[in-house]
Amino acid sequence: MRYAETGYNLEIDLSTGNIEKVPTDPQDTELYLGGLGTNAKILWDRVPPEVEPFSEDNVLIFSAGLLCGTPVIGANRTIISSISPQTLLMGFSMMGGFWAPELKHAGYDKIIIRGKAPKLVYLWIHDDKVEIRDATHLKGKSTYETIRAIQQELNQPDAQVLAIGLAGENRVYFASIESSKSSASRLGLGAIMGDKNLKAIAVRGTRDVNVADGERLMELNKEVLKFIDYRLKNPLPGIPGILAYIGSPQEMRLHDEKWHTESFAWGNARIRRKGFWTKEIEEKWTRTLENARKRLIACYNCPVACSAILELPGVPVYVMKCFTKLTYTMAAMVDDLEFGLKCAGLAQHYGLDGFTTPQVLAFAIELYENGILTDKDLPNFPKDNKERFIYLLEKVVKREGIGDVLAKGVYWAAREIGRGAEKFDHNTIKKHEQVPIKLGMLNPIYFLMWATGEKINITQIEGQIPQAPLPKKIREEFVKDWIQIPTGKEERFKEFILKWGDEGYTFPYYPPPDLVCELVEWQEIMHYIDDCTGICAGLSSFPLKPPYHIHNLPLIIEAASGLKMDEDKLWTIATRVRNLVRCINVRRGLRRKDDKPPEDHWKKRFPEYEEKLMDEYYKYRGWNKDGIPTKETLEKLNLGYVYEDFVKRGILKEDQAQGEKS
């Protein structure tokens, strides 16, 4: 018997209509765990670098994490992987909610989609019964309308449905996949779904998910639950409220947005508004959110309610969490939170990413204000920024006029528009819009994470350590019960927190490169573990001092799955997955030149020192100077097949296997 996982994938070819239930290799679970790890293996095996994102041969994988469907608290993530239309690299986007556990109960770990349906379809999976059904009557319907319509026509209110909206159907490069409660929105995988003519996937499962040692797992679960309860009642002292809890930043619950509104940049990632957060704004925004918020709601089997149901006049009801609360308001440069919430609601019904979309719209406004886009491109363009946002949003989703170009995101739109538009593309990494942050002094830890992060999204890499030195008076207390640190690093990391910020221990030269690498690695690894297990980052890799950490995760994985696990083994698996994702991208052309944050990300830059940091990190990771994992690294991680492929393709030469030169 297989534990935690079902041991079956559903393979569906939409071109031919062929559906197969295929047993998986238990050895893959041992090497890659599941979720992102096994997704990466499948993409490596089946999608060679020649395959374009919008191609029948591109594969779109909907995976549950290894622990989804078990009693492990917060293990509910759906990990969707494919080749991104925007970055042309591996795109993986994730969501919480209820879909992944339902898939497990239906008897599958993943759905692997290839081909393209001749007309718009949706999938209906009810345990062993799998159907490809006509969806032409759902064409153009919003994400939420689609979910409801499918539940009604199947007469299955308990079916969990993922759907795309008009944006996905029209292959907007930053289209999301929505599940009512949650969104998988980064890197444009909604467009891949649209390209495959797949409007939605509905799942209902009534099977058992078995665990290896239930009694033990329950004990571990109880400890985690107790810790969560404690952390919810005891926010970290001295840390801004929004970062002091666990879960996603609690922006649906808390009203103090000083940290986000004053540290993040407004407009097209342009202006920091220090002093913005006044008493008056706070009162107004508190009123707005409290009027709109109908209920705080949670994902499957998680006691932290990070999301809220929002209802605003003139916009259909929708569910929101986290920083999307502010993205539209800040990008439009308006002081009116209600506008931002309305705009976000419209966008979510269309199925758009709440991080990228506002930046694309703000970018278009900048181009207009600088005479690069004119009234010819934007006929009847309103004067007011709020109206402009709605105008542009409609154009992008419907791909009308200039909207057709903007629908490709800032990077591609800038190059297609030309006339100097490239200069306004100042907040993308690897062609993907980043969180709008523009700061003063180079932060060496964040520098490496922004530069080398394979997820191309800082929130999916950071966590574990504070973003800036802690105030001196709380440092001792912070490190006192810092149990999350990996074995053997306790003293080093605690010493770092205690010294960091003191004279002589400041950015950019402190922490020193070797310590920077270790801190980056820790943060990365914890995220990669979560993305394989399906445990929400909000309970694990993202917040400070989380309930899940490198010491209890191996025990939990072992009790649930029966895999023999310890700290080292788990670390190695996460390292393997991190490298395999890197290798998929390397095979698609990613090199050192692409590993860099936007030029204006920090005012104070140190080009030579940054090169040194890159050299150190690559060396630490066992990559050559061009960012390619070496033969030795790959073989140590059981990725010998990757090395062979690299040699065959001329990416590595056999004689430079030790990675001395590129």
Add this chain to the structure above:
Amino acid sequence: MKRKIKIIKMDLDKCMGCRACEVACSAFHANPKYSSVNPSKSRIRVFRDDQRNVFVPVRATFYTKAECEGRSIYIANGEMQSVYGKDYVVCSFCGAACPARDLFKDPDSGLPLKCDVCENEPPLEEPWCVQVCLVDALTYEEREEEVEEEPPKENELEVGLNALADRFGFDKVVDMVIQMATAKKAQEIRK
């Protein structure tokens, strides 16, 4: 005489729809205990509807052979019922395993499921669904209630025979019993 009353109370305004109660319940009642999870086998289910802000936990109560009339009586807004200004899905509060729906039936055997307030051996101090509900949408109450001493039960067979005698007359019932007994005996001899 004192009787212990055990109830799980539901605060609909506190429920955030995480379904941890379903996970806990199905794991607790798995065989062997905790060996698997399956919300379809849970004796507590959460009706959730994000769009209409409906979050209603319901406990499995009794088995019934027939659908009730409530479904056709209380419909207010199409499929929704409006109760004190809040909308609820049809059957929202009903815990019966009934033919109108799949709810509270074991998906493998079709047998009805019923909440036992986790009274397995050894019984839990609080039902497990209540323990995992950190927001207190579910709370547990035990109280003792004074009940009248129940009169001794009549013999069921006697009650049944009396009813038959009332309907068909005493003699007919006696004749039938003799006939049946003779036929049965003859059958046994032939064997």
